[in-house]
Structures are given as structure tokens and as C-alpha cells.
Amino acid sequence: MLHLHDTTDGAAATRHDHEEMFELAPISLWLEDYAGLTALFDGWRREGVVSLREFLRENPAKVKACSEQIRVLKVNRRTLALYEADSLDHLVSNLGRVFRADMLKTFVDELCQLWDGATTFTSNTVNYTLGGRRLDIQLKGTVLPGYEATLGRVLLSIEDVTERETMRRQAAQAEEYARGLFEHSPVSLWVEDFSSVKQLVDELRFRGIVDFRVFTDVHPEFVRRCLSEIRVIDVNQHTLEMFAAPDKATLIAHIGDVFREDMHRHFREQLVDLWNGKLFHTREVVNYSLNGDELHVHLQFSVLPGHEHDWSLVQIALTDITARKKAEAYLEYLGKHDVLTKLYNRSFYVDELNRLERKGPFPVTIIMLDLDNLKQVNDQLGHAVGDALLRRTGEVLAKAVDKPNCAARIGGDEFALLLPGVDAEGGLAVMENIEKLVALNNQFYSASTLSMSAGMATSVPGERLEAVVRRADFEMYREKRGQPTATLVRG
Structure with missing residues (x-):
């Protein structure tokens, strides 16, 4: 019991x-x-x-x-x-x-x-x-x-x-917010893996390379190899729109079409910066969209924090500055060109004359030209007809010369041709070509006749180019007064 x-x-x-x-x-x-x-x-x-x-x-x-x-x-x-x-x-x-x-x-x-x-x-x-x-x-x-x-x-x-789920939701919301900022950013964003590039650069240091710039001068294939080792992890929506890509897979598959030609030179400079420890840098580069359009972009490159040791996570921001570059190019063009005739303007002519004075090559042949009867055409037929004659003059002179020669409008009806390294015989050949081009031009424009008076002079050793210009001017005015000259150009 x-x-x-x-x-x-x-x-x-x-x-x-x-x-x-x-x-x-x-x-x-x-x-x-x-x-x-x-x-x-x-x-x-x-x-x-x-x-x-x-x-x-x-x-x-x-x-x-x-x-x-x-x-x-x-x-x-x-x-x-x-x-x-x-x-x-x-x-x-x-x-x-x-x-x-x-x-x-x-x-x-x-x-x-x-x-x-x-x-x-x-x-x-x-x-x-x-x-x-x-x-x-x-x-x-x-x-x-x-x-x-x-x-x-x-x-x-x-x-x-x-508490755990709240933190998880907050993390998810933060990730979604960050993803939204990335995906809908108004600039092109790329996330890339440069770890293989880092390994290649470290191998060079291990081999004792000190001057990276000299090394890439001698071995440009190293730059190309580094470029091929970059792995694109992600891009945002603006990138697809900017580079005319239907989706990310297509863009990544055709990345060689985006980074080509002049991009190798820019990428080499990026590598130099990375070699020197600059993990954040900016520069202006040229890329290409998948439909072949040239894109001028402002590039910002940054190795993301926590990845400095291996460059495995890099963010690149590209801002499209193509419109700005075109505007700058047009402003530069306006600074050097006459809008009506598309020839160089007087400012460029003066600068080029001074440059040739200092550096040559000699001899320099100068042809001065004057559009005949422009004032009468403007007074009798109107400025629109006169402007048409000026544009036709620009067409003729542009076809008559190639670089390094240049044609410029230096006054209302005055034009000048600078022919560096051209002797008198070469100058006469240009004069004869202009005469033929004027005759051909007049065949296409029967309403009004294009006619120019011209004079030519070639520099002699020790002569200032200002004196050559005066001699060419003198010959041109002789021709205009109807006096015989070997440099006659008639329309």
C-alpha cells in the first residue's frame, strides 16, 4: 500500500x-x-x-x-x-x-x-x-x-x-524605396562588378609595374581586356530609354555597341584614376545608343562603400549632355563661322592669319575676292536676292578649298582664302578652279549671275603676311577696275 x-x-x-x-x-x-x-x-x-x-x-x-x-x-x-x-x-x-x-x-x-x-x-x-x-x-x-x-x-x-516582422517590413519598405529611387531616377544608373578588373590591376602591382599610364601606352590591349571583364549587374529604366534598348537583357547583350571607339580612351583614364586610388571620379565621355546615335554623357563613377577592397559593387551615373554639347558646338561654330555663307568669319580669319605668321607652313598664298555688284542687287532686287548670291559664293568657295586651306567672309561682300604651304602655281590652280565652279553655279541659277573679282599674292621669305594681304587686295582691285591681271576670275 x-x-x-x-x-x-x-x-x-x-x-x-x-x-x-x-x-x-x-x-x-x-x-x-x-x-x-x-x-x-x-x-x-x-x-x-x-x-x-x-x-x-x-x-x-x-x-x-x-x-x-x-x-x-x-x-x-x-x-x-x-x-x-x-x-x-x-x-x-x-x-x-x-x-x-x-x-x-x-x-x-x-x-x-x-x-x-x-x-x-x-x-x-x-x-x-x-x-x-x-x-x-x-x-x-x-x-x-x-x-x-x-x-x-x-x-x-x-x-x-x-518586432522581427516590423523590422522585416521596414527593411522591405526601405529596399522598395531604394529600388524606386534607382529604377525611376531621371539619370541613367548602372550597377556593375569591377572585381575582375581589380584582380588584373593588382596583378600588375604584384609584377612590379609602377607607372600605369606608361604601361597602358605600351599595352593598349590591357585596357581592352579590362573593359571586357566588367560585369553589368543592373540598370534602371532611364538607361533603357536613353540607350534605345527594349529590355535589360538586350542592352547587356549588346554592350559592345554602347562602349566603342572613343570610349576606350576615356576608360583608360578611369583605370588610371582607379590605379591612383580615386574610387570616385567624374568625366565627360561618349557612348552610343543601340540605334547608333552618339550620346555625350557626364559620367560619375563610384565604388560603393564596403566594396573598396574588391570593387565588386560600383555605381555609375550617366547624365545625357548631348543637347548641351550640340549647343556648345553650335556656339563654337557661330564664333568661327559666318551664318549666311557657312564660311569662316573675320574673327577666325584674323586668328588664322596670326597663327600662320608664327608657324607657317610657308609659302602662304592669299586670295582676296569681292562679290561684284552686291549693292546694286540689294538696292534693285532686294536683300533676299543679295543674300542668295552670298550663299552661292559660300558654296563655291567651300568647294574650292580643303583643309588646311580655309575660306572666310571678312566683310559684307569681301572674302579671303588662306592657302598655307601653297606656292604661286598652286594658287593659280585654285583661282582657275573657282572660275570653273562659278560658271557651273551660274548654270543652276539663271535668275541672277554670280560674279567675283579676285587677286592673289604669295609670300616671299621674310615678308609679313599683312603685306601679302595688301598685295592680294591690290591685285583684286586692279581686276575690279578691269585692268589686265593674270589672276582674273570672271563669272
């Missing part, structure tokens, strides 16, 4: 210990009765339901019917504290405030696991405290041994993972 008494006392102590462990567990524990749910399942099976998920999708009201079959038998202290409940009755009478629409989908997942015969189930869902605070929870359910057929006893553990 003593032995039996001891056994009874031990069982009681064990039950007490279990109750204590349940009550004092540091996570929320629920003991529930799912027997009514089993009866509901059995009835549906008899009705021919095969897929519970499809059945509940077609009959959403049945989900509530399932929840109504579950009875809460017991919860521990942690549960009451977590859900801000005074007692089990207080919690049970307000379960509608705890389990809201947020958990509907995960509850269906739990039901389907039990329908398929599982004795354990898990889910991540949302509950609410009686005070209205949202709880992100990780739920694990276990059918207690001996109740597998009836589901009469199911133990649920609920872990509050709100």
Missing part, C-alpha cells in the same frame, strides 16, 4: 509540474478542443468534398463555421498578458477582436493541413490584442497523443514576432 501511495503521489506531482510548466511557459500556450471540427470534416467528406481548399474558396462562409467549432479550454498567463486579457473568460468572449480578417488565409492553411491528416501545423499570421494592438505571430499546433482521431486536444504555441 505504501508503494501504491507513493506512485499516486508521484503522478499527482507530475501533473502538477505539467500544469506549472504550462502556466509559467514564456510563450503563449492554448489548449483547445477541435473535436467539433472533426465532425464537420467527416460530414463534408460524406458529401463528396475532396479538396478542402477549393471547397472553402467556393464557400467562404464555411471558414467561419470551422472557427465556431473550436473551443478554447485553457490558456496560460503569458497568453493573457500578451492579448491584454483579464481572464480566460474575458479573452474567449472577445475572440472576434483577436482573430480578424487578416488571419483568414492562414486559418484556411491550418484547416487544410488538418484535413490532410497532419498532426502538427504551422502558420505565420496576425492577431490583435484586446486593446487593438497588432500582433505578428508564429503559430505552431500539435495534436496531443491519443487524440489523433478526434482532435479533442490540440496544443497551440504562439510566439510574438512583431
Whole structure:
């Protein structure tokens, strides 16, 4: 009897210990009765339901019917504290405030696991405290041994993972925000991997190379190899639009069409900067769109923080400055050219004359020309006709000379040709060509006749070019007065 008494006392102590462990567990524990749910399942099976998920999708009201079959038998202290409940009755009478629409989908997942015969189930869902605070929870359910057929006893553990999930959502939001900034940036953004380039550069240092610029002068193939080793990780939407690419895969597959020709020179300078430790640098470079258009871009290159040791993550920002470059080129053109005739203007002519004075090559032959009767044409036929004659003069003189020779409009009806390294015989050949071009031009414009007077002079050793200009002017005026000259040009 003593032995039996001891056994009874031990069982009681064990039950007490279990109750204590349940009550004092540091996570929320629920003991529930799912027997009514089993009866509901059995009835549906008899009705021919095969897929519970499809059945509940077609009959959403049945989900509530399932929840109504579950009875809460017991919860521990942690549960009451977590859900801000005074007692089990207080919690049970307000379960509608705890389990809201947020958990509907995960509850269906739990039901389907039990329908398929599982004795354990898990889910991540949302509950609410009686005070209205949202709880992100990780739920694990276990059918207690001996109740597998009836589901009469199911133990649920609920872990509050709100802090973890809040941090995860914040991280996801931050990532989405950063992704949005990247994807919808108004400039072209590239994320690239330069780690293979870093390895190649480090190998050169290991080999004892000190002057990288000299090395790349001697071995330009090294620059080409480095360029081929760059791996494009990602580009944004503006990049696709800017480079006329339908998608990222197409752009990356045709990257050789984007970085070509003059880009090798610019990339070499980037490598020099990287060699010298400049992990952030800017420059203006030329790229090409996939449809062949030349793109002038302002490039900003940066090895991202944390990747300085291997250059495995690099961001490149490209701002399209093509319009600005065209405007600059046009302004530069206007600074050197006459808009009406498209020839060089007087300012360029003076600068070029001074340059030739200093550097040659000699001899320099100068041809001065004057458009005949421009004032009379303007007075009698109007400036539009006079402007047409000036444009025709520009066409003739532009065809008559090639670089390094130049043709310039230096006054209203005055023109000059500078022919460096051309002797008198060469100058006469140019004069004869102009005469032929004038005659040809007049065949296409019968309404008015183009006629020019011209004079030519060739420099002699020690002679200032100003004196050559005066001699050419003198010859031109002799021709204009109708005096015989070997440099006659008639229209």
C-alpha cells in the first residue's frame, strides 16, 4: 500500500509540474478542443468534398463555421498578458477582436493541413490584442497523443514576432524605396562588378609595374581586356530609354555597341584614376545608343562603400549632355563661322592669319575676292536676292578649298582664302578652279549671275603676311577696275 501511495503521489506531482510548466511557459500556450471540427470534416467528406481548399474558396462562409467549432479550454498567463486579457473568460468572449480578417488565409492553411491528416501545423499570421494592438505571430499546433482521431486536444504555441516582422517590413519598405529611387531616377544608373578588373590591376602591382599610364601606352590591349571583364549587374529604366534598348537583357547583350571607339580612351583614364586610388571620379565621355546615335554623357563613377577592397559593387551615373554639347558646338561654330555663307568669319580669319605668321607652313598664298555688284542687287532686287548670291559664293568657295586651306567672309561682300604651304602655281590652280565652279553655279541659277573679282599674292621669305594681304587686295582691285591681271576670275 505504501508503494501504491507513493506512485499516486508521484503522478499527482507530475501533473502538477505539467500544469506549472504550462502556466509559467514564456510563450503563449492554448489548449483547445477541435473535436467539433472533426465532425464537420467527416460530414463534408460524406458529401463528396475532396479538396478542402477549393471547397472553402467556393464557400467562404464555411471558414467561419470551422472557427465556431473550436473551443478554447485553457490558456496560460503569458497568453493573457500578451492579448491584454483579464481572464480566460474575458479573452474567449472577445475572440472576434483577436482573430480578424487578416488571419483568414492562414486559418484556411491550418484547416487544410488538418484535413490532410497532419498532426502538427504551422502558420505565420496576425492577431490583435484586446486593446487593438497588432500582433505578428508564429503559430505552431500539435495534436496531443491519443487524440489523433478526434482532435479533442490540440496544443497551440504562439510566439510574438512583431518586432522581427516590423523590422522585416521596414527593411522591405526601405529596399522598395531604394529600388524606386534607382529604377525611376531621371539619370541613367548602372550597377556593375569591377572585381575582375581589380584582380588584373593588382596583378600588375604584384609584377612590379609602377607607372600605369606608361604601361597602358605600351599595352593598349590591357585596357581592352579590362573593359571586357566588367560585369553589368543592373540598370534602371532611364538607361533603357536613353540607350534605345527594349529590355535589360538586350542592352547587356549588346554592350559592345554602347562602349566603342572613343570610349576606350576615356576608360583608360578611369583605370588610371582607379590605379591612383580615386574610387570616385567624374568625366565627360561618349557612348552610343543601340540605334547608333552618339550620346555625350557626364559620367560619375563610384565604388560603393564596403566594396573598396574588391570593387565588386560600383555605381555609375550617366547624365545625357548631348543637347548641351550640340549647343556648345553650335556656339563654337557661330564664333568661327559666318551664318549666311557657312564660311569662316573675320574673327577666325584674323586668328588664322596670326597663327600662320608664327608657324607657317610657308609659302602662304592669299586670295582676296569681292562679290561684284552686291549693292546694286540689294538696292534693285532686294536683300533676299543679295543674300542668295552670298550663299552661292559660300558654296563655291567651300568647294574650292580643303583643309588646311580655309575660306572666310571678312566683310559684307569681301572674302579671303588662306592657302598655307601653297606656292604661286598652286594658287593659280585654285583661282582657275573657282572660275570653273562659278560658271557651273551660274548654270543652276539663271535668275541672277554670280560674279567675283579676285587677286592673289604669295609670300616671299621674310615678308609679313599683312603685306601679302595688301598685295592680294591690290591685285583684286586692279581686276575690279578691269585692268589686265593674270589672276582674273570672271563669272
